[in-house]
Amino acid sequence: MIKNRILIIGSNGMLGQQVTSLFLNNDNYEIRLASFEDDSFFEELPYTKIDISNKIEVKKLFLDFFPDFVINLAAYTNVDKSETEKETCWNINVNAIEYLAKYCVPANSHLIHISSDYVFDGLNGPYAENDLPNPISYYGRSKLAGENIIKKFNIPSTIIRTNVLFGSARFGRPDFVKWVVNSLENKNNIRIVTDQINNPTFLDDIASAIKKICDTSKTGLYNIGGAELLNRYEFTERIAEYFNLDMNFVTPILTSELNQPAPRPLKSGLINLKAETELSYKPRLLNECFRLMEKDWLKNK
Ligand SMILES: NC(=O)c1ccc[n+]([C@@H]2O[C@H](COP(=O)([O-])OP(=O)(O)OC[C@H]3O[C@@H](n4cnc5c(N)ncnc54)[C@H](OP(=O)(O)O)[C@@H]3O)[C@@H](O)[C@H]2O)c1
Numbered sequence: 001m002i003k004n005r006i007l008i009i010g011s012n013g014m015l016g017q018q019v020t021s022l023f024l025n026n027d028n029y030e031i032r033l034a035s036f037e038d039d040s041f042f043e044e045l046p047y048t049k050i051d052i053s054n055k056i057e058v059k060k061l062f063l064d065f066f067p068d069f070v071i072n073l074a075a076y077t078n079v080d081k082s083e084t085e086k087e088t089c090w091n092i093n094v095n096a097i098e099y100l101a102k103y104c105v106p107a108n109s110h111l112i113h114i115s116s117d118y119v120f121d122g123l124n125g126p127y128a129e130n131d132l133p134n135p136i137s138y139y140g141r142s143k144l145a146g147e148n149i150i151k152k153f154n155i156p157s158t159i160i161r162t163n164v165l166f167g168s169a170r171f172g173r174p175d176f177v178k179w180v181v182n183s184l185e186n187k188n189n190i191r192i193v194t195d196q197i198n199n200p201t202f203l204d205d206i207a208s209a210i211k212k213i214c215d216t217s218k219t220g221l222y223n224i225g226g227a228e229l230l231n232r233y234e235f236t237e238r239i240a241e242y243f244n245l246d247m248n249f250v251t252p253i254l255t256s257e258l259n260q261p262a263p264r265p266l267k268s269g270l271i272n273l274k275a276e277t278e279l280s281y282k283p284r285l286l287n288e289c290f291r292l293m294e295k296d297w298l299k300n301k
Helices: 014-023 055-065 086-107 138-151 176-185 203-216 232-242 273-278 286-299
Strands: 004-009 029-035 047-049 069-072 110-116 157-162 190-193 220-223 250-253
Touching (some): 004 014, 004 055, 055 086, 069 086, 086 110, 110 138, 110 203, 138 157, 176 190, 176 286, 190 232, 203 286, 220 273, 232 250
Parallel strands (some): 004 029, 004 069, 029 047, 069 110, 110 157, 190 250
């Protein structure tokens, strides 16, 4: 049997770890991992250290592997730093995407790329795929430009917009849920905004959607968000309720009180209808996500 070859770029990142885990014991595909760090978190699979903003490194990797699918989960993701580190942000979120798309042409590869609800201004969410983007931060502008640059190339491509990823990535910084749980367990006071609305997306759900796209070769733009639309304070309440933690340590605030360098889209969120219809995407309810996370934490303790 000829196996499709999948190149997972950014395999050490939060979403990268989840997507890699899903493909780990799958005999239908031949997998190559690539990420920024010297070493991979997954010793079982072949790995290449890469800086995707280096055109020569990208070319070398394509010539070496000739992927059928390229799943790009690497990005410059620091929203506030993007306001000052503009060149680095653009190199990774735009120029690098151009290099990936460019080498997809001769390799005849299908490019799957992850974008963000930050392409919107957050005045009128939740958003459908055909709503007009209007980014309000440099990060958002770079993510929109990354989407647009792919359209310049005549390649099969799928762009996924997602928002507020959460789940139990084993390595790296804790996600929002783990951070809230750790903070409240340690009786640390935290301030949480009441005016940012999203449908937080469970890593397992979006990883399954990405695998479905590889299995079906679907192209186009898809929103992949969570099942429940709520503001960040309500999200925190749901976490505290499930894990039996004390909300008295949580102070509700407005985003403006944080004085962050980058403005945030406030009334955001992504409508999943297209993915539900075309990919049979069915995101889990929050309590089910929390239950699975808890199980993972116990397993990896
Ligand atoms: N997290 C969210 O809530 C969220 C929401 C909407 C959209 N997204 C999008 O979802 C995707 C995955 O996000 P994530 O949260 O998993 O991000 P993440 O944890 O920050 O992972 C990104 C990965 O890319 C790597 N990377 C950075 N620059 C690179 C380069 N030049 N070459 C190769 N690798 C490089 C990073 O390495 P280092 O860590 O060593 O820099 C990291 O391993 C991104 O496209 C992001 O924009 C995320």
